[in-house]
Amino acid sequence: MAPTILWFRRDLRLTDNSALIDAVERGESIIPIYIHKESESRWSPGAASRWWLHHSLQSLREALEARGSRLILRRGNALDVLRSLIDDTGAEAVFWNRQYEPETIKRDTQIKSALKEQGIEPRSHNAALLWEPWAIETKQGKPYQVFTPFWKACQSQAPSRPEREVRKIPTPKDWPTSLHLEELSLLPKIDWAAGFRADWTPGEKGAKAQLRRFVRDSLERYSDGRDRPDMRHTSRLSPHLAFGEISPRHAYWEARDAGQDATKFLSEVAWREFAYHLLYHFPETTDQALRPQFREFPWAEDEKMLRAWQRGRTGYPIVDAGMRELWHTGWMHNRVRMIVASFLTKDLLIPWQRGAEWFWDTLVDADLANNTLGWQWTAGCGADAAPYFRIFNPVSQGERYDPDGAYVRRWVPELRDLPKKYIHQPWAASPGVLAQANVKLGENYPRPIVDHAKARMEALNAYEKIKKKS
DSSP: OOOOOEEEEEEEESSOOOOHHHHHHSSSSSEEEEEEEOSSSSSSSSSSHHHHHHHHHHHHHHHHTTTTOOOOEEOOOHHHHHHHHHHOOOOEEEEOOOOOHHHHHHHHHHHHHHHHTTTTTHHHHHHSSOOOTTTTOOOSSSOOHHHHHHHHHHHSSSSOOOOOBOOOOOOOOOOHHHHHHHGGOOOOOOOOOHHHHHHHHOHHHHHHHHHHHHHHHGGHHHHHTOOOOOSOOOOOOHHHHTTTOOOOOHHHHHHHSSSOOHHHHHHHHHHHHHHHHHHHHHHGGGGGGGSGGGOOOOOOOHHHHHEEEHHHOOHHHHHHHHHHHHHHHHHOOHHHHHHHIIIIIISSSHHHHHHHHHHHOOOTTHHHHHHHHHHHHHOOOOOSSSOOOOOOOOHHHHHHHHHTHHHHHHHGGTTTTTTGTTTGGGGSOOOOHHHHHHHHTTBOOOSSSSSSHHHHHHHHHHHHHHHOOO
């Protein structure tokens, strides 16, 4: 009997996997495959994502083997690999779950057309989103650019329930050859991932465990606690969602059925949907501002300032804590992401694209839609733009969301002995207080690399200039 090729991409799970369920229902043997391609694209997986991918593939392989199946690993051009596998196995169908990045849509369209011409049945499914990007539109038939009306429209279309976990997978009599996982060379040659291993458990099993912990321990406090980086009240599901180890439907309904107020968490899941809605309808926004007038914004290119920001050496403790958390764990609290992004784009006037590139390489949850939306939102050049120019004050943000300084003390240990009054502005402390805390500004901790008040005025002036041009 002619087998079905099941092409895994960023859907590395066996629960609520629409392509897998369809392949099982087709009734023939299934050959699961993951195709790795080294790409020169600016948005090829970054170093942190590659680390996660290695362990997620390992988890998927083990889950398939527990069901008597296998994960075939190949490398190269996707269409060439699929055609080779079809020749080797006699497969007559290729099933996969859709992705929505501009380059992927173009590639998948070409693959679907080529397979049809070859007499092979291609089927694609939605397993990554609650709502397809084209399914939500304004009354005028246009895409949304503001979140609140988008979310309101989504709420009129309840997402379907997650599908079952597949426990039996029909297998072929003969298996095609496969690379070993190590041959994909996803892990770093120098082991810098100790902090990653301490914080994360990639794979579907780890994703389900994290969702259960969140619903049990933090969902009830999510609305008030999600902005506190000194506490663990966020879901920490973002990397699991990014790699498809758990579906958004699974997360949505698990939270909604928990018997607690999940309103705020569900709206945050919807922000992810909004990000994909925007990326699908405005694919150029990965590189260009959605709001055209921002293409005239007088950005500055300062490698020294950029490097200080990347290393967590700006002299603003909440910013430095966030950047160091990112480097150590591959993740950063969402409130702090907004603070550090505002600092880069408003205080330093460095283009948001430079920040997006750094996040892309260092985040284990790197997701092109979310990354693009987040950076354009903070820079003020994207969707859901505020009627004013968002500029976060790093001192007041720190005092509000890390009131005791616990987050800063953890990630900026050279400031750990400063009194709470000065933990977010050490330059305001007297020489005696600094000496007692063993803080030597300009030596073991930097002085602020910019004056926030002056930088804020420069940013506002630049914004006024482009407003006059629009």
